[in-house]
Amino acid sequence: MKHRHYRIVVNYNTEEEKYEGRVPELPECTVQGETWEEVIELLDKSTEEKIESLKHPPTPIDEDEWDGDFKIEMSKSLYRELAFLAKNDEVEPETLAKELIAEGLGRRYGGHRYYRRNNRNKSGNYRNRSRRKGNMSREKYNDIMENKSSFLDYVRKLDK
Numbered sequence: 001m002k003h004r005h006y007r008i009v010v011n012y013n014t015e016e017e018k019y020e021g022r023v024p025e026l027p028e029c030t031v032q033g034e035t036w037e038e039v040i041e042l043l044d045k046s047t048e049e050k051i052e053s054l055k056h057p058p059t060p061i062d063e064d065e066w067d068g069d070f071k072i073e074m075s076k077s078l079y080r081e082l083a084f085l086a087k088n089d090e091v092e093p094e095t096l097a098k099e100l101i102a103e104g105l106g107r108r109y110g111g112h113r114y115y116r117r118n119n120r121n122k123s124g125n126y127r128n129r130s131r132r133k134g135n136m137s138r139e140k141y142n143d144i145m146e147n148k149s150s151f152l153d154y155v156r157k158l159d160k
Helices: 034-051 076-090 093-108 139-146 146-160
Strands: 009-013 020-024 031-035
Touching: 009 034, 020 034, 031 034, 076 093, 093 146
Parallel strands: none
Antiparallel strands: 009 020, 020 031
């Protein structure tokens, strides 16, 4: 069976002192374990079992085609505030809305994208999960993320 790339979420439950993992795209695909590595292995097994049990497993979000078109209705007063803030930042309201959504997602999820990937090296151990892609230095990246105006410039450049 073709390996599907479903995102995963792993958290530490302080009350039970265990790691908990789940695959939000697959209902009832949750596991618990003593270590992060154990939860990842259990999620691999659980995901495969769940996929095999479904006649039509859902397409992972990252494999779906997205056109990027997103429409949202809001109150007149909320749009007025957005337009005012956009005018203050000298950008279009749509651009500011994209930036605010990106900032909100970053705050809510700490900038992490949750997904399963083959993180094992040749010896079967998990590789360092903190590697970043790209050729930007850690200092430059941190400077961009710490300074709000630099962050907004960075996000605007990603949009182009």
